[in-house]
Amino acid sequence: MIANLYETGxxxxxxxxxxxxxxYKVNLNFLKRQRDxxxxxxxxxxxxxxxxxxxxxxxxxxxxxxNAYLTVKLLLSSTPTITEKHRHLIAQFISDWFDLNRDxxxxxxxxxxxxxxxxxVTSNYGLRNIGIPDLFEALCWxxxxxxxxxxxxxxxxxxxxxxxxxxxxxNGTSYWTFPSYxxxxxxxxxxxxxxxxxxxxxxxxxxxAQEMANNKLTKEKLIGLGxxxxxxxxxxxxxxxxxxxxxxxLMRCLRYPTVFPIDDVGLINAIKHVKKLKQKPTxxxxxxxxxxxxNWEGYAAFYLWQSLY
DNA sequence: GTCCAGGATGGGT
DNA sequence: ACCCATCATGGA
Numbered sequence: 660m661i662a663n664l665y666e667t668g669x670x671x672x673x674x675x676x677x678x679x680x681x682x683y684k685v686n687l688n689f690l691k692r693q694r695d696x697x698x699x700x701x702x703x704x705x706x707x708x709x710x711x712x713x714x715x716x717x718x719x720x721x722x723x724x725x726n727a728y729l730t731v732k733l734l735l736s737s738t739p740t741i742t743e744k745h746r747h748l749i750a751q752f753i754s755d756w757f758d759l760n761r762d763x764x765x766x767x768x769x770x771x772x773x774x775x776x777x778x779x780v781t782s783n784y785g786l787r788n789i790g791i792p793d794l795f796e797a798l799c800w801x802x803x804x805x806x807x808x809x810x811x812x813x814x815x816x817x818x819x820x821x822x823x824x825x826x827x828x829x830n831g832t833s834y835w836t837f838p839s840y841x842x843x844x845x846x847x848x849x850x851x852x853x854x855x856x857x858x859x860x861x862x863x864x865x866x867x868a869q870e871m872a873n874n875k876l877t878k879e880k881l882i883g884l885g886x887x888x889x890x891x892x893x894x895x896x897x898x899x900x901x902x903x904x905x906x907x908x909l910m911r912c913l914r915y916p917t918v919f920p921i922d923d924v925g926l927i928n929a930i931k932h933v934k935k936l937k938q939k940p941t942x943x944x945x946x947x948x949x950x951x952x953x954n955w956e957g958y959a960a961f962y963l964w965q966s967l968y
Numbered sequence: 969g970t971c972c973a974g975g976a977t978g979g980g981t
Numbered sequence: 982a983c984c985c986a987t988c989a990t991g992g993a
Contacts, residue, residue, distance in 0.1 A: 806988085807989080807990070808990090810991075811991050811992075815990095858989090859989095
């Protein structure tokens with residue numbers, strides 16, 4: 660439990676201008692059907708969750724105002740004095756989460772001329788490549804999701820969060836934070852024994868936490884490398900991080916628009932489905948396909964995933 | 969019971 | 982550079 664939270668006053672809120680080609684309800688529906696949707700609650704078109712920035716905890720409620728602005732109500736805070744920096748970082752986190760600072764008009768232009776994407780961008784109009792801004796969470800979720808079905812992966816993540824994360828109770832509902840890498844770095848494998856993932860995955864997650872705890876691995880350092888190929892090389896040095904995980908993190912956390920997980924089983928099945936193939940497409944076929952969507956590979960993959968629902 | 973899941977690793981040819 | 986068993990469990 661998180662102690663010492665301050666009421667912030669109901670009038671305290673942040674306003675974030677929404678870009679064009681953004682439909683709040685479509686993004687909300689995406690969040691609702693995620694397998695790892697227990698880090699936020701959605702009721703009456705409001706998203707309620709904990710956001711941690713600058714070492715402080717903020718309990719916020721996000722809603723849309725005429726699909727033109729996001730209104731972020733600050734309900735509780737670990738600090739009695741919320742600074743402009745805090746507000747800026749919260750807005751930045753949410754903008755990053757929903758990928759608000761990206762002009763996707765040229766992706767839509769491209770997609771409308773494409774026989775595979777045309778239908779997907781119509782039925783999911785206004786959907787953003789919703790990300791995982793926190794690097795530790797993104798890496799853990801990828802590792803947990805390796806080679807197991809998503810429903811099971813979601814259960815493992817929930818068990819992990821509810822074992823090692825922090826929570827608050829608000830109006831009878833629990834809200835959780837993702838466990839901190841600092842806490843996980845200090846654990847032994849035995850302390851994860853109740854979570855039914857492979858022993859290797861437990862080692863991977865603790866190892867990643869330790870790399871982050873000793874400051875060898877940070878989001879800033881990775882982004883500082885610039886070239887996504889270089890970042891992939893750096894990420895795959897980490898035990899448990901292969902090409903798929905590196906691509907996944909580059910796409911959903913570091914937000915390189917050209918990177919997508921080419922080995923992803925879900926993506927392969929999605930392509931098979933939308934192209935009505937009898938067999939799974941080969942890697943070369945996928946490369947050729949995505950070459951047409953150059954500079955928007957991440958969005959193309961993200962929208963293709965939606966065809967699986 | 970069988971096969972597949974948002975893969976990665978270490979060992980072997 | 983490719984090939985393969987192994988991991989650990991749940992879903993379909």
